[in-house]
Amino acid sequence: MKTAQTCYLCQAPATTFDHIPPKSLFPKDFQYKGVKVPACKSCNNATSKDDEYLRDCFAMTGWNKEARQVFLEGVRPSYLRPYAMMHQVTKHQKILNSMAKIDIKSPSGIFLRKVTAMKMKSDRVENALKKIVKGLHFHRYKKSIPDNYTLKVYFQPTDIGLNLLDEAKKKGALNAGRFGNTFCYMGFNVREDEFVGIWWLSFYQTHAAILMVDSSNKLLG
Numbered sequence: 701m702k703t704a705q706t707c708y709l710c711q712a713p714a715t716t717f718d719h720i721p722p723k724s725l726f727p728k729d730f731q732y733k734g735v736k737v738p739a740c741k742s743c744n745n746a747t748s749k750d751d752e753y754l755r756d757c758f759a760m761t762g763w764n765k766e767a768r769q770v771f772l773e774g775v776r777p778s779y780l781r782p783y784a785m786m787h788q789v790t791k792h793q794k795i796l797n798s799m800a801k802i803d804i805k806s807p808s809g810i811f812l813r814k815v816t817a818m819k820m821k822s823d824r825v826e827n828a829l830k831k832i833v834k835g836l837h838f839h840r841y842k843k844s845i846p847d848n849y850t851l852k853v854y855f856q857p858t859d860i861g862l863n864l865l866d867e868a869k870k871k872g873a874l875n876a877g878r879f880g881n882t883f884c885y886m887g888f889n890v891r892e893d894e895f896v897g898i899w900w901l902s903f904y905q906t907h908a909a910i911l912m913v914d915s916s917n918k919l920l921g
């Protein structure tokens with residue numbers, strides 16, 4: 701069982717476990733049934749801040765009951781901690797500063813309404829999303845996605861992303877899972893190469909992303 705003891709992210713000897721999807725995304729009273737994948741301490745520590753950032757962004761802007769609950773139980777207390785309040789610019793302030801009113805327009809350019817949006821650091825969110833896909837893949841195939849494979853993130857998938865998903869569905873095998881109304885996913889891997897595929901992740905019935913795992917454009921080629 702060598703594979704069970706190497707880190708799913710860097711292949712160093714695993715000394716701990718990572719939860720996929722991150723436990724912090726879930727309300728406290730939710731019966732968590734995520735998976736545990738072997739990880740090394742340094743990967744585990746290095747990614748925990750990105751996980752927290754993902755939770756903050758998605759729970760604050762998610763519209764369902766679970767998002768609201770995670771905001772009250774997890775996000776809010778984290779910026780009201782005495783230590784957090786000591787920073788010159790508090791986390792709360794940073795979040796408020798990142799909020800903006802934006803105009804929603806129809807495809808033909810007609811103004812529809814103003815909504816509150818949040819500018820997020822997409823690289824941090826992307827890292828957290830990629831980690832979820834790497835973890836789901838490892839859990840399913842007991843192998844890490846090799847470094848020479850690229851992971852590309854499409855937020856709130858447009859036609860392009862959805863077409864890719866259809867394309868992958870035709871070519872491959874399906875993985876799927878649902879964790880209450882907090883998180884669900886679908887993954888399609890092509891039969892010729894188990895690493896190549898498309899994963900669709902959804903959070904709080906609000907946010908969706910498609911991640912494409914590819915090597916030398918096998919999926920599109």
Ligand SMILES: [Zn+2]
Pocket residue numbers: 707708709710711712739740741742743744
């Ligand atoms: Zn590692």
